[in-house]
Amino acid sequence: MRVLIAEDDVLLRQGLVLLLEVEGFEVVGAAGDSAEFHVMFEELKPDVAVLDVRLPPGHRREGLDIAARIRAETPGFPVLVLSAHVEDGYAVELLTDSHGIGYLLKDRIGDVSEFSDALRRVAGGGVALDPEVIAHLLNTRSRNDPLENLSPREKQVLSLMAEGHDNARICGLLELSTPTVGKHIGSIFTKLGLTEEGSNRRVRAVLAYLRG
Incomplete structure (x- = not known):
């Protein structure tokens, strides 16, 4: 399975590459911003994308915008979005088109088996939503x-x-x-x-x- 990553933190980006390769994924590229990701996406034709929700230059919702764009061009393209904090509005927005989509907190990466299972589920057309986001939605x-x-x-x-x-x-x-x-x-x-x-x-x- 060919994975393309977009993450601006250098250490986390390198860590994701190593983690996924150990888990049997083929990481075809790792971009540091949205512009670089789009170039790589067109050239490398990955099977699934892992995106930080906030990327340069604005550090707001660039990852969501990337997800919306590539899924508009390639309906159902699998995307797993990562966030440092619970932002359940983003989760609801993503799940409106609820096939091959995931939204996880970055803390979840520490559980390697859980993270890789979530990515495989998303790549297979399923859904992966962070339990903490679900708990927050339930409480509000x-x-x-x-x-x-x-x-x-x-x-x-x-x-x-x-x-x-x-x-x-x-x-x-x-x-x-x-x-x-x-x-x-x-x-x-x-x-x-x-x-x-x-x-x-x-x-x-x-x-x-x-x-x-």
Whole structure:
């Protein structure tokens, strides 16, 4: 899997390259700013991009703008965005197009297996959302939030769905049987009014969770 990185911190950029190579990824390039990234992206044709949310010259939301641009040109292109702080508005913005997208805090890089698993999930068309961002979203919801109808266990299941875990992984994390997790997910769909059949119900449930 060919990865292109955009990160302006030299030490972190080099660290990402080494980490990903050890984990079996092929890092085709590592840019220090958005302009350099776009040149590399056109020349190197990577399979997935890892982007710092803040890049030169403005250090504001350049990583998000890169993600929006390349996914507009190549729909569904996998992008994992990294941030130093919880900025849940960015997560919601990214997840509006919720296939092959990830948003993680940089602290998560320290858990190598978790980080590499998230990148592989994103590259495969899945979602990877930082648990701390999810917790922050949950704590700032309004009283009229429709998710208040969910049971504590259903909220746990939906939170893990938002992180990008499939049913089997949720079973393992919560130590529940496959039928029990399936029952909880079915109840979540019903309580959120997602009665139409189809794989996008899972995505719509996650978006409802994120947007509140």
